[in-house]
Amino acid sequence: MRLLDKVAIVTGAASGIGRAIAVGFAKEGAHVSIGDINLEGAESVADEIEMLGRRAIVVKTNVAEASDVKRLIDITIAEFEEINIIVNNAAMVGEPPLTCQEISEDTWDQVLAVNLKGVLLCSQYAVKEMIRLSRGGKIINISSISGEVYIGIAPNYHVSKAGIIMLTKAMAIEFAKYNINVNAIGPGLIESPATKPLLDIPECREFAKNAIPLHRVGQPEDVVGPALFLASKDSDFVTGQTIFVDGGFLYSHPTVPTNYYP
Amino acid sequence: MKLMNKAALITGAGAGIGRAISMLFAKEGAKIGVIDSIPEAGLQTVQLIENINGIAKFIQADVSNTRDVEKAVNSIAAEYGSLDILVNNAGVCFVGPIAELTEEQWDVTIDVNLKGTFLCSKYAAPHLKKNGVGVIINMSSGLGLYGGACWSAYCASKGGIIALTKALAVEFAPDNIRVNCILPGAVATDMLLRNTTMQAKIAGLSGPEEINELMKKIIPLRRIATPEDMAFGALYLASDESSYVTGIELSIDGGYLAT
Numbered sequence: 001m002r003l004l005d006k007v008a009i010v011t012g013a014a015s016g017i018g019r020a021i022a023v024g025f026a027k028e029g030a031h032v033s034i035g036d037i038n039l040e041g042a043e044s045v046a047d048e049i050e051m052l053g054r055r056a057i058v059v060k061t062n063v064a065e066a067s068d069v070k071r072l073i074d075i076t077i078a079e080f081e082e083i084n085i086i087v088n089n090a091a092m093v094g095e096p097p098l099t100c101q102e103i104s105e106d107t108w109d110q111v112l113a114v115n116l117k118g119v120l121l122c123s124q125y126a127v128k129e130m131i132r133l134s135r136g137g138k139i140i141n142i143s144s145i146s147g148e149v150y151i152g153i154a155p156n157y158h159v160s161k162a163g164i165i166m167l168t169k170a171m172a173i174e175f176a177k178y179n180i181n182v183n184a185i186g187p188g189l190i191e192s193p194a195t196k197p198l199l200d201i202p203e204c205r206e207f208a209k210n211a212i213p214l215h216r217v218g219q220p221e222d223v224v225g226p227a228l229f230l231a232s233k234d235s236d237f238v239t240g241q242t243i244f245v246d247g248g249f250l251y252s253h254p255t256v257p258t259n260y261y262p
Numbered sequence: 263m264k265l266m267n268k269a270a271l272i273t274g275a276g277a278g279i280g281r282a283i284s285m286l287f288a289k290e291g292a293k294i295g296v297i298d299s300i301p302e303a304g305l306q307t308v309q310l311i312e313n314i315n316g317i318a319k320f321i322q323a324d325v326s327n328t329r330d331v332e333k334a335v336n337s338i339a340a341e342y343g344s345l346d347i348l349v350n351n352a353g354v355c356f357v358g359p360i361a362e363l364t365e366e367q368w369d370v371t372i373d374v375n376l377k378g379t380f381l382c383s384k385y386a387a388p389h390l391k392k393n394g395v396g397v398i399i400n401m402s403s404g405l406g407l408y409g410g411a412c413w414s415a416y417c418a419s420k421g422g423i424i425a426l427t428k429a430l431a432v433e434f435a436p437d438n439i440r441v442n443c444i445l446p447g448a449v450a451t452d453m454l455l456r457n458t459t460m461q462a463k464i465a466g467l468s469g470p471e472e473i474n475e476l477m478k479k480i481i482p483l484r485r486i487a488t489p490e491d492m493a494f495g496a497l498y499l500a501s502d503e504s505s506y507v508t509g510i511e512l513s514i515d516g517g518y519l520a521t
Contacts, residue, residue, distance in 0.1 A: 150520055251408040 001029035002232045004191060009033045011063050011122060012090030014194030016039030020220030021087055021227045022148065026054040028228060033076040033083075035061030035069075035122075036090065056078070063090045063118030064110075073125040082133050085231045086126040088119040091160070092259050098154035108156045113159035116167065122259060123171055136179030141168050142223075142231045143184045152153040161186075162181060165242050172240030181239045183230045188246025191217040213248030236250040263291035263503040269342035271295035271335060273325050274352030278451030279401065281310070282489030283349055283496045288316030290497060292347065294485030295338030298319045320456075325352045325378030326370075335385040345389035347500050347512060350379040350400045350423075353415045355453060357460040369416045375419035376426070383430055387439065396439035398449025399499050400427050401492075404445050404515050412464060424511055431509030440508040442499045447515025448477050449487045 003025055006196055012021040014036040022032045026049040034056065036042040042058040049056035058080050059254050061072045076083055094111040097103060119141050130137035146153050147161030172182040189195060189208050199217060209215055226243050229235050244250050270287050276298030284294050288311045295319050299306035304320040311318035313473040319341055336386050339345040353375045383504075391413035397486025405413055406420030417435035423443060431441040448454060458470035467473060478484050495514045498504055513519045 130344075253412075 001229060002234075003085070004029035006030045006084040006231070007033065007076065007082050008085035008231065009035060009076055009083060009122070009126060010087040010089060011035040011072075011118070013041065013045055013087075014038035015225050016194060017187060017190060017220045018087070018089040019045050021089065022056075022226035023048055023052075024086070024221070024228060025058070025231065028232075029054065030154060030231075031080055032057075033072070033080065033098075034058045034071040035063065037062055061090075062114075063088075064113035066121055069121045069125050071117045072122070073129060075190040077129055082135070083129045083137065084127050084135070084138070085138045086122060087140045087142070087227065087231075088122050088164075090118055091142065091194075092117045093157050094154055096104065096154075100155050103155060107142050110208075111154070111156040112160050112163075113129065115157070116163045119164055119167055123182075127175060127178070130180055131178050136233075137181075138231050139171060139175070139180060139182040140227055141182070141184040143168070143186045143242055145186050145188045145244060145250050147186060147242075148244070148250060157230055162220040168241045168242060176239060181230070181235060183235070183240065185223060185226050185230070185236060186242050186244040186246065186250075187223050188212065188218055188244065188249045190220055192220055203249070211245070213252045216247065218245065218247060263289075264497060264503070265347070266291035268346040268500075269295065269338065269344050270347035270349065270500065270503055271297060271299040271338050271345060271382070271386060272349040273323075274401075275380065276300050278453055279449060279489045279492045280351040281307045281445065282348070282493040283351065284318065284334050285310060285314070285316075286490070286493040286497055287500065288318060289314060290501075291310050292500075293318065293342045294318040295334070295342070295345075297323050297325070297334050297352070297481045299324045304386065317445050323352075324374075325382055326373035328381055331378075331381040332385050335382065335389065340391045344393060344495060345386055346393065346395070347397045348382060348386040348390065348399070349496060349500075350382050351455075353376055353401060353419075355413075355457055357412050357416075357457045358464070359412055360414050363415060371415035372422075375416070376422045379426060382500075383426075383441075387434065387437075388432075390439045391437045394438055396434075396437070396486070397500050398430065398434070398439060398441040399496050400441070400443040402427070402443040402445050404447050404513065404519055406445065407511075407519065412461065427511070428509045435508060438513060440499075440504065442507060442510045442512060443505070444492060444495050444499070445515065445519070446492050447481065447487055447513070447518045449489055449492060451489060454486075480518070480521070481515070485516060486490040487514065487516060 008025045008030045010022040013034040034042045046056035059072045059167040061068045094107045143164040144161040146158045147165045168184040270292045275284045275296040308318040308320045321334040323334040402423040403420040405417045406424045427443040458473040
């Protein structure tokens with residue numbers, strides 16, 4: 001097992017990609033602390049992890065609130081005595097309207113607070129413990145292809161995910177001397193509660209499939225492998241990177257009609 | 263005029279983007295060394311420049327041939343007394359699935375597009391150094407950054423040009439030779455027409471017009487570029503307005519790379 005008895009915090013693990021990573025880590029031997037605002041979903045993931053014979057706790061956490069984050073870290077330390085890995089996955093898209101002309105200041109602030117400041121806060125508090133214990137650590141931030149290219153989701157969402165790519169580099173340099181690796185994953189279109197409204201429209205699903213060279217929509221499990229790599233010692237010399245997991249979408253602008261991939 | 267009395271050597275100047283750059287640079291006061299492998303094409307560009315009272319001289323050269331390049335560079339520098347600007351624009355493209363791409367097509371693509379850029383830069387550099395300020399502009403492509411099905415050799419050559427641009431930018435910086443590249447998107451040229459005709463055939467579409475319509479839908483500015491769009495970018499990189507700019511990729515693509 002690649003993460004035997006490691007302690008991992010996964011935020012936003014009640015559903016989607018976070019859930020898949022939490023369960024995937026447990027299958028490789030990790031104990032998991034789940035920080036989420038959705039307690040019901042988080043509890044069911046914790047149950048699933050305990051069925052695998054690993055320990056799991058749930059802490060109700062809004063990652064945009066420093067007091068919540070501090071509590072998540074304190075309870076995790078009280079329960080498991082250390083933190084080896086933190087996956088900053090919690091994120092939101094925000095309320096429409098979602099154009100630069102119409103977006104409200106509140107929506108802008110809210111999405112940036114959860115998606116970007118949340119990554120900073122969780123990392124700040126987790127790193128304190130990692131440094132105190134002097135055993136290094138792994139920070140994995142979930143960005144997105146929307147941090148690299150504009151695909152019309154919402155300006156604040158794109159900006160938050162682009163910010164994560166740079167924050168990952170900043171933290172990677174700063175934390176290197178503590179032997180803490182900081183990397184990001186940039187998922188493409190992944191089947192999850194967040195993308196369900198889009199993928200429920202048959203035309204959208206078909207269009208998306210055709211625009212993705214591997215010709216399918218990703219599953220949350222597709223993100224688990226890269227996350228495991230970044231959480232394990234296999235990636236000990238990797239830091240500051242963003243790994244895109246997108247079926248080839250990002251670097252495959254359709255130069256021939258999108259329905260043609262040989 | 264932004265390029266008064268500058269001597270500029272432009273490869274592939276007999277058509278398309280190379281011709282547009284030659285014309286614009288001539289209008290801005292530069293003396294042009296028109297390099298092309300096809301004499302009729304190159305001489306026609308010279309005629310067009312002379313029609314607007316510009317100065318131009320044609321030299322036939324295959325940019326992938328060392329002796330051709332050395333001769334072309336030295337004779338243009340001798341003709342104008344100096345060489346200030348090099349535009350590595352000559353390029354070829356074969357569109358097709360990799361299974362059908364021949365080794366010879368691969369070699370020609372890499373030789374002309376990539377080795378040609380290397381050779382011209384190598385022989386031009388000693389001249390570019392002389393006045394304490396010099397400019398090299400390389401033509402890469404959006405396809406140097408992202409993959410296009412059926413464009414493998416072209417993609418490889420253009421990606422190589424981006425890396426070569428950065429390498430030369432660093433190496434030549436102490437000599438104040440700035441090296442940058444342009445990443446054109448779809449530009450209305452004879453080469454584009456040949457490529458889209460082939461693409462349409464491969465994709466089973468009616469013809470290049472159908473590909474053009476599809477491209478317009480995915481380009482944010484909703485149009486195919488003109489060669490002049492590229493020439494204005496080259497003018498910026500050739501002029502003193504960009505005197506602190508080196509090693510960059512300038513995308514001129516209607517916003518395509520932002521999507």
